[in-house]
Amino acid sequence: MNAITRINILQGQARVSAGPRVEFSTVLGSCVATCLFDPDVEVGGMNHFLLAEPPQGSHSGDFDEHYGVYLMELLINEMLAHGAAKSRMRAHLYGGANLNSGFARIGTKNAEFARSFLASERITVVREDLGGNNARRVDFRPARGQVRCRTVENTLAPEIKPTARPLPNRGDVELF
Known part of the structure; x- marks a missing residue:
């Protein structure tokens, strides 16, 4: 029996796989997950970002793994390293909820950023x-580009924990 290997994608992560028995899973509130896949080479990946971009005035050389601007580039670069071509990539977008009516509309900003980023990359x-205003659970089979998205209780959505400190460099990211 070939069991599915489920990999949980947490805030600030991006993973890529070509395994036919791999499934990425995440739970989203105001965060956004991008599921990318290239159907020709059967490779796909998922990221999970907390905020779209660093606040204005922050140093452009400091990358924080929780920002969409970093995780989108990381996901695309990992896909390319696994044989995908940007011209063939297809995307699914999930999340971006505004869970609390009294707070800033972080989810809306995240969703707008993800759409705009993919449009500028022609994906x-x-x-x-x-x-x-509901949390979601997303299960993604990257090799086939298959996604299941379900609404879940908002109490299961990850808590927003933005960080202002730069994190250690984990390698080079090529910005297109």
């Missing part, structure tokens, strides 16, 4: 489930 979005 086609084939499906999205963004916005609203």
Whole structure:
């Protein structure tokens, strides 16, 4: 029996796989997950970002793994390293909820950033489930580009914990 290997994607992570029995899973509130796949080489990946971009005035050389601007580039670069071509990549977008009506609309900003980033990279979005005020659980089979998205109790959504400190460099990221 070939069991599915489930890999949980947490805030600030991006993973890529070509394994036919791999499934990435995450739970999102205001965060956004991008699921990318290249159907020709059957490789795909998922990221999970907390905030779109660093605040204005921060140093451009300091990358924080929780920002979409970093994790989107990381995901694309990992896909390319696994044989994908950007021209063939397809995307699914999930999350971006505004869980608390009294707070800033972080989810909306995250969703707008993800759409804009993919449009500027000319990557086609084939499906999205963004916005609203409910948390979501996303299960993604990267080799086939198959996604299941379900609404979950907001209490299961990860707590927003933005960080202002630069994190240690974990390698080079090529910005296109």
